[in-house]
Amino acid sequence: xxxxxxxxxxxxILEQSCVEYPDEACGVILGPLGKDRAxxxxxxxxxxxxxxxxxxxxxxxxxxYREVDDNDEEIVVIYxxxxxxxxxxxxxxxxxxxxxxxxxxxxxxxxxxxxATEFRSYRIIDGVVTEEEVSISE
Amino acid sequence: MTTAIxxxxxxxxxxxxxxxxxxxxxxxxxxxxxxxxxxxxxxxxERLLENGALRRFINLYVNDEDxxxxxxxxxxxxxxxxxxxxxxxxxG
Numbered sequence: 018x019x020x021x022x023x024x025x026x027x028x029x030i031l032e033q034s035c036v037e038y039p040d041e042a043c044g045v046i047l048g049p050l051g052k053d054r055a056x057x058x059x060x061x062x063x064x065x066x067x068x069x070x071x072x073x074x075x076x077x078x079x080x081x082y083r084e085v086d087d088n089d090e091e092i093v094v095i096y097x098x099x100x101x102x103x104x105x106x107x108x109x110x111x112x113x114x115x116x117x118x119x120x121x122x123x124x125x126x127x128x129x130x131x132x133a134t135e136f137r138s139y140r141i142i143d144g145v146v147t148e149e150e151v152s153i154s155e
Numbered sequence: 156m157t158t159a160i161x162x163x164x165x166x167x168x169x170x171x172x173x174x175x176x177x178x179x180x181x182x183x184x185x186x187x188x189x190x191x192x193x194x195x196x197x198x199x200x201e202r203l204l205e206n207g208a209l210r211r212f213i214n215l216y217v218n219d220e221d222x223x224x225x226x227x228x229x230x231x232x233x234x235x236x237x238x239x240x241x242x243x244x245x246x247g
Binding site for chain 2: 043045061065069070071072073075076078079082095097106107108109110112113114115116117118
């Protein structure tokens with residue numbers, strides 16, 4: 018599997034992660050149903066406002082799914098930032114991963130490497146994490 | 156018996172409902188509806204409940220209201236109501 022994503026979306030996600038630091042940033046990219054095309058970036062509020070946890074507010078979550086249904090879209094990408102650790106799914110990320118069809122994107126804002134340059138994508142299905150290639154389109 | 160409560164099933168639980176997105180169930184409380192769902196789709200309640208409580212990473216809504224504000228599993232439901240099940244989008 019490969020995540021196809023535009024450089025503009027990557028830049029926007031990394032920028033959002035820096036702006037919301039030291040809290041984790043989160044959001045989704047939506048696209049037409051069944052097409053696996055990440056087209057419409059939708060940053061979400063981290064209701065946990067935490068450097069170690071993120072969560073979509075339950076009301077926002079419901080609105081998001083209603084919007085996706087009404088527009089015949091799907092959630093193509095679910096992304097969030099890790100503030101001080103590697104851009105790799107944590108145990109909590111794996112336990113919560115509830116969208117088997119989504120690309121789970123992790124970015125990291127940690128300082129020890131150049132900050133906010135790590136951008137990686139995974140499938141998380143039944144507790145199994147598989148990293149995938151990120152292919153950048155213009 | 157009428158089965159007039161609509162339950163919207165998230166992708167991750169559709170293997171239990173033969174890939175149906177919306178199913179019908181009956182019951183006067185959320186707890187009873189989940190029990191009824193489990194009779195129709197065995198195993199589904201285990202994905203919603205843990206030690207008799209709602210799982211932390213599942214969100215349930217009755218008519219678009221989060222059930223945590225409606226009494227949780229004891230939330231009353233009636234024919235014509237719509238229940239939505241969504242996996243939390245969360246992590247560490």
